[in-house]
Amino acid sequence: MSYLRIAISSDNHFDINHVNADDVVAPQVRYLREQGVALYVNTGDTYNDFRKTRKYFHTLQSVAGDSFDVRFLAGNHDMLRGADYKTIQGLQDPLYLHERSFVPPASPETVIVGNNGWYDYSFVGPDAVIHPEYYWHWKKAFWVDSTIDQPGSDQERMEHELGYMRIFLRAHVQTGQKVLFVSHFVPEVRLLPPAMLRDPKGEKLAAMLGSQRMGELLQEFHVDAAAFGHWHRRDEPRTIGSTTFYHRPVGYGTKRRAEWVTDDFMTEWQNSLTVIDL
Incomplete structure (x- = not known):
């Protein structure tokens, strides 16, 4: 039985971490080749500008050549500048995995289903259903996403994404393919610390995760594996029901938010990289 070696990263935040992408592309490609990776997927938050994000991943694919495939998603930070809602949703880019699936030619029994995702305050529980405007106003006043272009509410945006997810998951699960679902946003409340949901400030953060x-x-749909980012905490793989969840973002290496063990981006990128054989 064949398998596909997939490497997954998220939340590289090149601009916030003051990383020159030109300095790391070649080392990244070399490392991924050494690991025997066939597909590299990044689940978002690469830059605070979608134009820079696209340019970086196309450069990475160009340097990698035919040695492995590159695919990427947009996180909320990528959406801050350089693209409106229509572009984020409908961009025709061969490397962009949002609302798309990818069946690697070398492993047709495997499919990667991609969706940027979003949030609908459902992690908070019944209060959000009764008073969604409370969280919406808090977001508009305090949350970085307040400037992101979207035509409707957060619940409406998430409903749209769920519709696309259902279409792709149903199509591929019926074929018996192994499914890796990738998204930027957190897909399961049990992956969050329970104390966060009991804290008034933590609750507001959780609503947007x-x-x-x-x-x-x-x-x-009994999805085999799911990988995500957004919540800056490196976790061990965790299986809930039929799905194993992977979450190891690079995060911030800044003085204000020092989430790294070292002060070197490449070390943190390698140490946080998830490599799975599917």
Whole structure:
């Protein structure tokens, strides 16, 4: 039985971490080749500008050549500048995995289903259903996403994404393919610290982290594996129901938010890289 070696990274934040992408592309390609990787997937938050994000991943694919495939998603930071809602949703770019699936030619029994994701306050529980405007106003006043272009509410945006997820998951699960679902946002509330949900400040943060309905959809279709970012904490793989979740973002190496063990980006990128054989 063949398998596909996949490397996954998220939350590289090149601009916030003051990393010159030109300095790291060649070392990244060399390392991924050494690991025997066939597909490198980044689940978002590469730059605070979608134009720079696209340029970086196309440069990475160009340097990698035919040695491995590159695919990427947009996180909320990528959406801050350089693209409106229509572009984020409908961009026709061969490397962009949002609302798309990718069947690697060397492993047709495997499929990667991609969706940027979003949030709908469902991690908070019934209060968000009764008073969604409370969280919406808090977001507009305090959250970095307040400037991101979107035509409707957060619940409406998430509903749109769930519709696309259902279409792709149903199509590929029916074929018997092994499914890796990748998204930027958190797909399951049980992956968050329970204390966060009991804290008034933590609750507001949790509301913007993802959607429990995403997790329910993954369980409905018995998805094999899911990888995500957004929540800056490196976790061990965790299986909930039929799905194993992977979450190891690079995060911030700044003085204000020192989430790195070292002060070297390449070391942190390598140490946080998730490599799975699917």
